[in-house]
Amino acid sequence: MTGPAAVRAALPRLLTTLAPHQAAVVRIGVAGTWGAYLLREWPNRRVLYGDRSPWSAALNERLLADTHAFTALSWSDGRWWFEAVYLLALLSALALALGWRTRASSVLFALTVLSLQNRNVFLGDGGDNLVHLMAIYLVFTRCGRVWSLDARRRARRPGKDPSEWGEPRALADALAAMLHNCAMLVIAVQVVLVYATAGWYKVQGSRWQDGTAVFYPLKLGYFTPWPELSGLLGGSLLVTFALTYGTVVMQVGFPFSLAARRLKNVLLAVMVVEHLAIALLLGLPFFSLAMVSADAVFLPTAFLLAVRGRAAGWWAARRPERPGEPGGPVEASAGGSAEAGAAEAGAVQAGPGRASAGEPVGGPGD
Incomplete structure (x- = not known):
């Protein structure tokens, strides 16, 4: 199958949000890593990025004039503005790791990462460069579809069925899914290029x-x-x-x-x-x-779902039962029940012939 027929056959898959679990793990990992780093360097923050840094604001302004890099710390070299940006960076990392208001927190996370790293470019290593890039890529992904507070909120207060959406909403959703898929592909290509x-x-x-x-x-x-x-x-x-x-x-x-x-x-x-x-x-x-x-x-989707299932079982076994609370398995994730997780795992293992929204970038059913 070639030409327009192949494009038509692939279009439904391209307009479906792929690899949501991988996007969630990347989100949690990158935000958690940057947040942990900021916490560790809290006592040294002013020397590294603030008003006490040997790399002064004047020197950084001269560098920014050549690189045109973005940093909100160039707007003011005062201590309290720096403290506000640093605290905002910590809060945005926490919000993104938890998946709270993911669209907004991912943008705020990217802006604060750029602001701090571009304030003193001589501090970074390969890991900081990767966080820098991933922070930008995550803005274009739907990294809060699963394993997030956003997913839990959507599960408790579901909206309209997609079949009831109007054409503008359906078109916007399809474009957002395609943008997510492209961003996940870029992340995969970036990792390949690094290695x-x-x-x-x-x-x-x-x-x-x-x-x-x-x-x-x-x-x-x-x-x-x-x-x-x-x-x-x-x-x-x-x-x-x-x-x-x-x-x-x-x-x-x-x-x-x-x-x-x-x-x-x-x-x-x-x-x-x-x-x-x-x-x-x-x-x-x-x-x-x-x-x-x-x-x-x-990472294979089946592996991520298996880890989630084990974690949910471990939590259910140690969670104290409350009076009047029905027994049975707890929700395996913020985005659905344990039964939904098992059904999704079955879809992943069904093979290339059955597309699943849980398939990672590596390939069908991988």
């Missing part, structure tokens, strides 16, 4: 070629929160060689693994473990959390 460029740059480095690149950060005091553990790993030539070459192989091979669902899932699990190890061994928790949050765009 592909990192992997191919490593291939060109002599330390990565001879298998010793991992050895050096394990010997630097700045990257050794656990000196004994780092010394144990760095003292083994075989371990450092395997970690060095394994990192390169995974990063270079990940884009190609997307054609094979099972291989992609295996590599994704290994890379998540690698990021958690980086957080522990090198003391880079926020970089690792940002990477894991972005990687979530490729």
Whole structure:
């Protein structure tokens, strides 16, 4: 099937909101990572981004004149304006992580992320750059469709049936769904580019070629929160060689693994473990959390639903029963009941022939 017929066949799927669970996990992860970082740096906030920063407002103005980057902190260099923006950044991160008024909070989150990061561009690392990009992309997604306070509110107060919508509302909904799908595709492509460029740059480095690149950060005091553990790993030539070459192989091979669902899932699990190890061994928790949050765009929907089901069962088993409250399973998510979750999982496992709104970017039924 080619030409106009193929377009007509694909159009209903393109106008359906895809990968809502992956979007929710990316939303929670990115907002939670940035919020945790702001809380950790609360005592140092004025030195990092405020009126006490060595990178003064005057120097930043000169840089902004060349880059034309946005930051609300350029409107005033007073302390209380900075404090208001910083507090607003914390509140918007919390609101987005909880999924409260997601459309508004995602815009506010993106503006505050840009405002703080563009106030002092010399503080960021790869994780901050990824948060910067994801904050922009999330504005165009429907990341509050599930696992959010918005979804809980919609479940309690459902609106009109879609069949009752007028043409303008239905058209706007279809365009919003298509915009969401495009944004999720951009997020997936961004993650692929991150791994592909990192992997191919490593291939060109002599330390990565001879298998010793991992050895050096394990010997630097700045990257050794656990000196004994780092010394144990760095003292083994075989371990450092395997970690060095394994990192390169995974990063270079990940884009190609997307054609094979099972291989992609295996590599994704290994890379998540690698990021958690980086957080522990090198003391880079926020970089690792940002990477894991972005990687979530490729997580299988069936896996996310299974995790949700286990979490709901664990909560139901430990939740004290209230007098007069009926027994049985509690709601598995803010967006629907446990039965709805099971039905959705069945739709995901039905195969490529049955499209599901829960399918991730990786491919049908993935």
